[in-house]
Amino acid sequence: MSKDKGNKSVNKKTILRILKYIKRYRFLVVLSLICAAISVVLTLYAPIIMGHAVDRVVGPGKVDFTGLKGMLAKLVIVVVITAVAQWVMNVLNNMITYRVVNDVRTKAYEKLGSLPLSYVDSHTHGDIVSRIIADVDQFSDGLLMGFTQLFTGVMTIVGTLCFMLSINWIIAIVVVCITPVSLFVASFIAKRTYSMFRKQAEIKGELTSLVNEMVENQKVVTAFSMEDETCDRFQEVNGRLNVAGLQATFFSSITNPSTRFVNSLVYTGVGIIGAITAIKGFISVGQLTSFLSYANQYTKPFNEISGVVTELQNALASAARVFELIDEDPEAAEPDGAHELTDVHGEVDLKNVDFSYNKDVELIKNLNLNVKNGQRIAIVGPTGCGKSTVINLLMRFYDVDAGSISVDGYDIREVTRKSLRGNYGMVLQETWLKSGTIRDNIAYGRPDATDEEIVEAAKQSHAHSFIKRLPDGYNTYITEDGGNLSQGQKQLLCITRVMLDLPPMLILDEATSSIDTRTEIRIQRAFAKMMKGRTSFVVAHRLSTIKESDVILVMKDGHIIEQGNHETLLAKGGFYTNLYNSQFAR
Incomplete structure (x- = not known):
């Protein structure tokens, strides 16, 4: 033509x-x-x-x-x-x-x-x-x-x-x-x-x-x-x-x-x-x-x-x-009669999962993982190994190329995206705030939250003290980039947002990367309280933050090469031990 x-x-x-x-x-x-x-x-x-x-x-x-x-x-x-x-x-x-x-x-x-x-x-x-x-x-x-x-x-x-x-x-x-x-x-x-x-x-x-x-x-x-x-x-x-x-x-x-x-x-x-x-x-x-x-x-x-x-x-x-x-193709349509996830216990199962962003470059191959209700799963590994990709697949931002991911026995491709994502609370390394007041940003997922609930969530995340020092407190208006807030303060607000409406499953992707060590210790305590009884996936580079995890997955080149708790993996003297020693060895 x-x-x-x-x-x-x-x-x-x-x-x-x-x-x-x-x-x-x-x-x-x-x-x-x-x-x-x-x-x-x-x-x-x-x-x-x-x-x-x-x-x-x-x-x-x-x-x-x-x-x-x-x-x-x-x-x-x-x-x-x-x-x-x-x-x-x-x-x-x-x-x-x-x-x-x-x-x-x-x-x-x-x-x-x-x-x-x-x-x-x-x-x-x-x-x-x-x-x-x-x-x-x-x-x-x-x-x-x-x-x-x-x-x-x-x-x-x-x-x-x-x-x-x-x-x-x-x-x-x-x-x-x-x-x-x-x-x-x-x-x-x-x-x-x-x-x-x-x-x-x-x-x-x-x-x-x-x-x-x-x-x-x-x-x-x-x-x-x-x-x-x-x-x-x-x-x-x-x-x-x-x-x-x-x-x-x-x-x-x-x-x-x-x-x-x-x-x-x-x-x-x-x-x-x-x-x-x-x-x-x-x-x-x-x-x-x-x-x-x-x-x-x-x-x-x-x-x-x-x-x-x-x-x-x-x-x-x-x-x-x-x-x-x-005219661009939208997300794959949900099947007729797609299941609404309710009363989620938090059992997550990944079976023979394959995925690549570029079909010519293999990323995740034959990934298997079984997560019990309330378990705390940490994912560690070098940059580019597929840690954040697993999070994208769990939230169904991308669909698997092969295999399946299920929540409480339901294949996530057979449930509504809204109900799936509504059962995850996610704090990412990249902070996102919208134009509006501090109160609006905290209540983003729960617009009907009361002032008392918002303040209590801020106290749990240790954000209340810095919010009170702002010119108008919780009514302080910020722009979409967070205005004059520090990166750590913006991240505290993102954590508070999840604290306000705790779902049965959590995803924390480098959630404390921009917070000072002293505040991080307090946040970790708040996280421990928040994760109690909830299935949690924690992506971390600082291994000190995941010692208490029930299961630590060590990923490399899209594969889980080691699996166990902190003590077990250290005793093995393998890849995890080398990672840990690189951060804490004298």
Whole structure:
């Protein structure tokens, strides 16, 4: 398939998708079209009135002032009604556009909630944000311009042609014969601008991703003195965007002057032929005046439509990127009659589990693990051995390639994700806080929690003391990155969040990595109390934090190479012993 055919296919599908969204507001579209028709008809009727007025000015001393007054009164009424119709039409067009855009953006945002984690992990976050924000905005601009100018432009062309035919069909045919040249020029250029605008939108997404990356990691960039390299990288991407933007703008900007040139030929042809016809007495001077006015109005929409077509190419390119996101395959659907996990005891069983992020690179192979109710399982091993991957599989962020994972005898692929994840409490090494008060962040999983319950959870996690020192205590407002809170304080809030609503199973992935040693000792005591009677999975690099675990799994290259409690593994003198001695040997 050629590139042009591919673009046509994408354009056709995108337009059909947009029409489906517009269909919901067809009543408003009909009203807008009625207003557009009224506006066009009255606008085209005005030259007839002016032509009649000219014919009443015969010569010095022979002016029909009574008739002129009637013509002027009629013209004023026509202008007022036209203005009102155009105003109502613009209001309706804005309502249609922004409602459609709201629907598209909402659909795209909702899709984020159903996308598999693998999609989010494999795409830059800035590009995803750019699709939902920048591309939808660009689509909005094109759609609004289409409603505002395309409908009225087409109606003006058709209406003007009808009025010209009613005055003199010969001159009207001359106009019709020259018109296709203008359409050909606009179509020729528009076809070649779509791929350019598409490329421009993609580079915008890349630039957004780069800026987002730099803002989020500014401390790291500064710490390594990489400001110059970062600027160079930005200049390179920005340079490509500049080139792509100039190409798209250059070719699209040719459309308007090209169509204006053709339209000037139309006006010239009408003027010459009309003058000859008027001299021979086939039409009056007033009719010629009307015809010249119509010729000008007839050609004007072609200039506007050419601009609209160019803008629509940009809008279609952006809309196609948004629809690509909306059309991404969601997480695997839950089976009919999926089981709701209730009254969970916490027995977890992994049987012959295989998993790899990249199917060409083997990660976890034939992993077997049986966890009894209330056991405390620690997972240790070198970086990249698969510790966090096991957590991803337990939470069903990813599905196993082979084998099975079950909770209380139920295969987790046969239960609802919501009930599965609702029975896990998870504290990760990477802290996440939302914009809002400290209270809002702690009660994120339990919005109905009372103030007493929130304070008690904060005391259990040893976060209460630092919260009370904040300007507004629990009502202190923080941004999504935690504001001026330290990394340790942010992690304490994440721990408090789980403390507030203790589920039957816990996952602690380096949960105390950002906390000082003294606070860590208190947190470990709180964790010990929290984990009592609950099945717990603890991923840790600091082996001092997992000595009390019932079972310690030592992983290497996706396999469990050793298994047992702390004393048993030390006695073996194997891989765990070497890890432990590397941290605590004198």
